[in-house]
Amino acid sequence: MLQTWVLVVQAGRRVWTRNYWSSKGTHISSSLARRLWQQTYITKAADSKRGEIDISTYPPDRIRNFSIIAHIDHGKSTLADRLLETTGVISKTGKNRQVLDKLKVERERGITVKAQSASMFYEHDGQKYLMNLIDTPGHVDFSYEVSRSLAACQGTILLVDAAQGIQAQTVANFFLAFGEGLEVIPILNKVDLPTAEPERAALQIESAFEIPTNNILHISAKTGLGIDMVLPSVIEKIPPPTGSADSPFKALLFDTWYDKYVGVVCLIAVKDGAIKRGDKIVSSYSGTKYEVAEVGIMHPEQKPTTQLQVGQVGYIACNMKTVAEAHVGDTFYKDKHPVEPLPGFEPAKSMVFAGIFPIDAGEFDRLNESIQKLTLNDSSVSVHKETSAALGQGWRLGFLGTLHMDVFRQRLEEEYDANILMTSPTVPYQIKYKDGITKFIRTPSEFPNAIVMQERVESTMEPFVSSTLIFPEQYLGSMLELCSTHRGDIQTHTYLDESRVMLKCKLPMAEIVTDFYDRLKSKSQGFASFDYEEAGYARSDLVKLEVLLNGEPVDALAAVMHKSSIATAGRDIAKRLKDVIRRQLFDISIQTTSNGKVIARETVKQLRKDVTAKCYGGDARRKMKLLDKQKEGKKRMKKIGRVELPQEAFLSVMTKSQE
Numbered sequence: 001m002l003q004t005w006v007l008v009v010q011a012g013r014r015v016w017t018r019n020y021w022s023s024k025g026t027h028i029s030s031s032l033a034r035r036l037w038q039q040t041y042i043t044k045a046a047d048s049k050r051g052e053i054d055i056s057t058y059p060p061d062r063i064r065n066f067s068i069i070a071h072i073d074h075g076k077s078t079l080a081d082r083l084l085e086t087t088g089v090i091s092k093t094g095k096n097r098q099v100l101d102k103l104k105v106e107r108e109r110g111i112t113v114k115a116q117s118a119s120m121f122y123e124h125d126g127q128k129y130l131m132n133l134i135d136t137p138g139h140v141d142f143s144y145e146v147s148r149s150l151a152a153c154q155g156t157i158l159l160v161d162a163a164q165g166i167q168a169q170t171v172a173n174f175f176l177a178f179g180e181g182l183e184v185i186p187i188l189n190k191v192d193l194p195t196a197e198p199e200r201a202a203l204q205i206e207s208a209f210e211i212p213t214n215n216i217l218h219i220s221a222k223t224g225l226g227i228d229m230v231l232p233s234v235i236e237k238i239p240p241p242t243g244s245a246d247s248p249f250k251a252l253l254f255d256t257w258y259d260k261y262v263g264v265v266c267l268i269a270v271k272d273g274a275i276k277r278g279d280k281i282v283s284s285y286s287g288t289k290y291e292v293a294e295v296g297i298m299h300p301e302q303k304p305t306t307q308l309q310v311g312q313v314g315y316i317a318c319n320m321k322t323v324a325e326a327h328v329g330d331t332f333y334k335d336k337h338p339v340e341p342l343p344g345f346e347p348a349k350s351m352v353f354a355g356i357f358p359i360d361a362g363e364f365d366r367l368n369e370s371i372q373k374l375t376l377n378d379s380s381v382s383v384h385k386e387t388s389a390a391l392g393q394g395w396r397l398g399f400l401g402t403l404h405m406d407v408f409r410q411r412l413e414e415e416y417d418a419n420i421l422m423t424s425p426t427v428p429y430q431i432k433y434k435d436g437i438t439k440f441i442r443t444p445s446e447f448p449n450a451i452v453m454q455e456r457v458e459s460t461m462e463p464f465v466s467s468t469l470i471f472p473e474q475y476l477g478s479m480l481e482l483c484s485t486h487r488g489d490i491q492t493h494t495y496l497d498e499s500r501v502m503l504k505c506k507l508p509m510a511e512i513v514t515d516f517y518d519r520l521k522s523k524s525q526g527f528a529s530f531d532y533e534e535a536g537y538a539r540s541d542l543v544k545l546e547v548l549l550n551g552e553p554v555d556a557l558a559a560v561m562h563k564s565s566i567a568t569a570g571r572d573i574a575k576r577l578k579d580v581i582r583r584q585l586f587d588i589s590i591q592t593t594s595n596g597k598v599i600a601r602e603t604v605k606q607l608r609k610d611v612t613a614k615c616y617g618g619d620a621r622r623k624m625k626l627l628d629k630q631k632e633g634k635k636r637m638k639k640i641g642r643v644e645l646p647q648e649a650f651l652s653v654m655t656k657s658q659e
């Protein structure tokens with residue numbers, strides 16, 4: 001039986017040391033120690049040792065729940081650092097860099113992917129306040145996280161880079177917050193930059209959002225200039241949460257993640273009543289009952305408190321087994337005291353799909369486990385098993401956008417050491433049949449064949465988005481051209497001030513997942529910003545492009561696209577395949593076809609290669625070595641009929657088609 005294990009409490013977070021010993025002096029694994037500790041922790045928690053803090057002295061009128069929303073890179077996370085420093089949550093070492101961006105990928109890419117919250121204690125006019133800040137991601141793919149965060153707030157800081165002015169995401173986020181009825185505090189950041197034009201940016205805010213310029217704070221989150229005005233302004237302008245301490249407990253679950261020490265953690269906003277450790281709560285969504293093992297606030301790590309009460313935002317850990325049980329938007333109530341559920345959120349919709357396959361089929365199980373672990377903390381990724389004749393067993397994953405997809409791939413490779421092949425992204429198409437049935441097509445292999453298309457299909461549909469582009473006036477011509485070459489339908493263009501244009505355009509989502517964003521950046525030399533929201537499905541002439549190697553279809557290279565793109569894409573893929581397929585002992589014909597018609601044809605001429613040719617005489621050992629080496633090389637080949645296709649061929653065709 002375990003007698004001692006070492007637990008170090010560091011800044012409110014449990015950190016396990018490397019060695020654990022049983023009473024008999026035998027070494028036990030850290031996972032066993034952790035499990036044993038968790039069991040004890042849940043059943044007989046000892047409050048005194050856990051250093052719970054008491055926040056019951058903060059009634060709703062001394063609580064402010066707010067977030068920071070902005071365009072990507074306008075400085076939200078840096079401002080969060082300064083606020084955490086001002087309130088003593090983190091020390092002023094000058095080394096704090098986006099403390100709330102905890103994921104490795106966030107630090108490397110300098111973007112926020114996962115919204116994080118942090119509670120701070122702040123004194124203003126002789127009164128102590130509990131300030132709950134929810135940091136939000138800025139990129140378009142993660143706007144789902146933004147709307148979830150806003151549901152837990154009564155107000156928000158709209159941060160605008162004084163040098164860049166209003167960008168597409170600023171507009172989208174403002175209207176998201178405005179639509180939720182939140183109080184918006186506009187703040188101009190980066191006023192220390194020599195290129196900053198705060199007056200101009202303020203006028204843009206006034207003209208776009210009808211906010212008077214004299215209400216706008218000017219700060220530098222980097223140097224700290226004006227930071228001491230931010231929290232007083234939040235206290236004065238953002239209303240306190242409403243709700244009743246005497247009503248039965250009711251809380252909104254607005255975020256969830258898996259913590260390896262306490263299991264599933266749910267971030268909640270308490271709308272009525274209070275909750276403490278040991279309480280039994282019920283999920284309105286599933287009716288499942290849970291026992292609360294810990295309640296607390298993020299400070300900025302998990303810090304247990306004696307209770308969470310009306311108006312407060314904090315976390316609870318209960319005996320939930322997987323994050324799948326925690327439905328974001330769910331309402332919790334106390335057992336035997338049911339309440340009317342709060343309005344939930346629409347589930348996140350997958351906008352982009354891609355196949356993931358292990359490069360080495362023997363790694364399937366390990367990869368399966370890694371994907372499961374990663375999706376534990378990102379429930380917006382949808383996962384379905386998929387089998388491809390060319391690539392073997394894998395998965396079809398749905399993402400919120402291409403950056404989301406890229407971040408997922410990077411995390412899989414870096415955090416889980418996965419060696420994967422990812423197919424080109426596609427969007428979910430729809431097929432409307434003559435008998436009234438509509439089906440989603442998430443992979444090209446689900447696309448009906450030519451006969452079914454002719455006899456049973458009434459129409460094909462693709463998803464569209466309403467997009468907003470903001471850029472300096474001199475790029476108007478190239479932006480209009482970009483939209484029209486991507487099948488865009490331009491709706492309006494207006495001037496935000498004398499030299500900045502806002503263009504509204506309806507675009508097929510499929511055009512955005514390929515190269516639209518990169519072209520937008522290169523054509524505007526990085527000055528254009530772009531944001532979009534779903535605009536439903538519309539009829540579109542869709543066809544399937546197939547790739548045949550010596551007459552055998554290669555399912556992993558097939559694609560669904562608009563009829564107008566098929567000729568160029570067909571020629572392009574055939575040519576690129578010719579460049580990457582190594583010559584083999586016979587001719588290889590490459591064909592791209594659509595509806596049975598050949599679009600392009602290329603041939604890789606045969607080559608008779610004798611790897612032992614250079615070994616004169618009877619050096620049998622050397623011959624064997626060369627033959628073994630050749631065999632080894634062949635293992636990494638995929639066989640398509642008789643044609644051997646190296647992994648690099650897939651990779652090169654697929655990555656190039658994403659550029």
Ligand SMILES: Nc1nc2c(ncn2[C@@H]2O[C@H](COP(=O)(O)OP(=O)(O)OP(=O)(O)O)[C@@H](O)[C@H]2O)c(=O)[nH]1
Nearest residue numbers: 072073074075076077078111112138190220221222
């Ligand atoms: N000069 C200057 N640079 C700043 C200021 N605030 C932030 N930055 C820099 O701007 C860059 C982006 O800042 P972040 O805080 O990561 O921006 P963000 O809005 O959180 O970005 P996302 O989370 O990706 O949306 C970083 O290099 C910061 O150091 C400022 O006031 N002045």
